[in-house]
Each structure stands twice: as C-alpha cells, then as structure tokens.
Amino acid sequence: MIVGVNMLAEELEARRSELEDRVRDRTIELEQLNHDIMRLAELGNLLQACGDPGEAYEVIEQVVTLMFPGLSGALYLFNASRNLLEVKVAWGHLPSGQVFPREKCWGLRRGQAHLVMGEALRLSCPHTQQRLGDSICIPMAAHGETLGMLHLMGHNLQPGQQGRMLTEAKQQLGVAVAEQTSLALANIQMRAALRQLALRDQMTGLFNRRFVEEWVEREISRADNAGTSLGIIMVDIDHFKQYNDDYGHDAGDAVLGAVAAVIRDSARGGDVPCRYGGEEFLILVADIDRDTLMVRAELLRENVARARVEHLGAHLPTVTVSAGLALYPEHGATQAEVIKEADTALYTAKRRGRNCVVTAGAE
DSSP: OHHHHHHHHHHHHHHHHHHHHHHHHHHHHHHHHHHHHHHHHHHHHHHHHOSSHHHHHHHHHHHHHHHSTTEEEEEEEEOTTSSOEEEEEEETTSOSSOEEOGGGOHHHHHTSOEEEBTTTBOOOOGGGTTOSSOEEEEEEEETTEEEEEEEEEEOOOOTTOOSOSSOHHHHHHHHHHHHHHHHHHHHHHHHHHHHHHHHBOTTTOSBOHHHHHHHHHHHHHHHHHHTOOEEEEEEEETTHHHHHHHHOHHHHHHHHHHHHHHHHHHOOTTOEEEEEETTEEEEEEESOOHHHHHHHHHHHHHHHHHOOOEETTEEOOOOOEEEEEEEETTTOSSHHHHHHHHHHHHHHHHHTTSSOEEETTOO
16 A cells, blocks of 8 residues: 555656646746837837848847847848849858748748748758758738738757757748748838939939038038038029920930939049939039049030930930039039039020020139
C-alpha cells in the first residue's frame, strides 16, 4: 500500500510539474504576445510620422529586427518599372543587394504567404538560393496594389536546441508587420506624390512659383555661406497672345509645352527651372558669374528659336523668347529685389525688340 501511495504521489508530482511548465510556457507566450503587440503599435506610430521612404526604412530596420530575434529577414519593394524587386532593408544572414523578378517568389506569384517548413514540403522560392532553414514570404499590398514582399527565415537549430525559431506566432506577427508596413509605405508614397503635385506646374511639369520662391531663400543662404553668386534667368515667350488669338488656346498650350521642354533639356545639374506664371519662366542657376549666365541664357534663347512646334499636324510660326538676368548679391540683397531686377531686365529686352537677353542694370 505504501508503494502505491508513493507511486501516486510521484505521478501527481509529475503532473503538477508538467502543469507548472505549461503555465510557465503559456505565461511566457502571453508576455511575448503583449510585447509584440506593443512593438507593432510602436512601429505603426513611428511609420506614420515618417516623411519619406528613407526614414521609414530606418524605422523598419530598428524596430522590426527587434520583433524577430534570431531570425533573418528582408523587405523587398518593386522598382519604378515594377519588373524587379529590390532589397530596402535586410538583417541577419540575408544579402543586402539582392534583386530579382516577381517570378522568383512563390508568395508573390500566388498572392499569399508562402511557408517553407519541415521536410514534407520544401518548395523553396528561387530567390532564397536554397538557403537551409524554415522561411516565409509574405506579399505586401495596399490600396489594391502589390508593393513588395517581407521575407523571414529561421536557421537550422544547433544540436541540443529544441523547437522552431519561425514559430506560428512569429508567422502571424510577420503577416501583421507586412500589412502595417505596406499601408504606411503606400501612404508615404501618396503624400510624396501630393507634395509633387503641389509643387509642380501640371501643364509643363516644371516647378511652380510657390516652390521656386521657397527655394530661392535656401539658395541665397547657401550662396552667403559659400561666398558665391546666385543667377536668375527670367524668360517670357514673345507674342504669346498672338498664338492664342490666331491658332487657339490649344496651340498656346503647345507653345508653352515646347518652351518648357527646351528649358528642361537645357538645365544642368543644380539648376531649378520653373513656370513662374502665364507665359513666364524662371531659372535659378547656382554658383555662376555674369558672363557665364549670359552665355547660358543666349544658348537657351537660340534653342527655343530652333525648336519646331507642331499643332494639328502643322508647324506653328517660329517661337522666340526674351530673357532678363540678375545675380544675387550683385543686383539685390533679398529675393524680392533680385527677382524684380531680373523682371525689369526682361522688360528692357521686350522694349529692345524681343528675342534678346538683357542683364540687370543695362540701359
């Protein structure tokens, strides 16, 4: 009887110990779940505050890596042509410079998470290059558009280790991270596109007046610090009203587009061309002297005169422009002063018969 009691006591002790282990494991799981939820919320808040994709990638690298300890991972996004995926963030043992087409990822081809785990089914994605270990590819989509893919990989366990690194909980967390990240990146891209719309002239694609007036202040400050000059070329299309009156407003739009194209093609690195208003354009040229600015403006004037503008299958009469030049700080101590001097020089060019360039201060 004593033996039976001892056996029962040992069995109860074993069950109690097993129950304690379960409770402890469950407590750890709940604590980890709570920790992951907090990290996920932190990720969302930080991504929402990001102003551009670069900031978002930095946040993802700092926060997401903490959410998947022991795992390697990478965030891939489609390039501008949407024919290749490029690594934007990578950690662990995954390469940082990898580029591959959509067809090399089963998850993207199927439009759902693709899990490779265990020995029963190991249909690995070609982009993994047959690396050993469990992995999951999670497509990232927002607003009906696939942006890219989140890839997580757990490495083979060392002797003596138990369990899997890419647990079901980590898989679910990966899906949540992919959903939140894709939505945040889509919103960042949308805000950037809206900013571009607000700063670009819709007809010509050049910067608008609002942008250039903000940019002039930055360039003036930069010129002050570097002890250099800032050149301004003010350009106006000659007899523009006549194109509208004789050939219609569509012809006038064609003239505007053609002149804008010449200005854009003539711009060099660091130049800031904009449509200043109506048929008037302004070009900022950093670190330039008076003579070189004149050469640049004359070349622009000649290129416009050589351009052929078509409307309804016919060539319009030759388009010419007049231009006024001014330099900061030579012709003005403020943005308003130097732009006014360039504008005055422009109207001097008009009075001289148009199709010419005049520098501020010229009689």
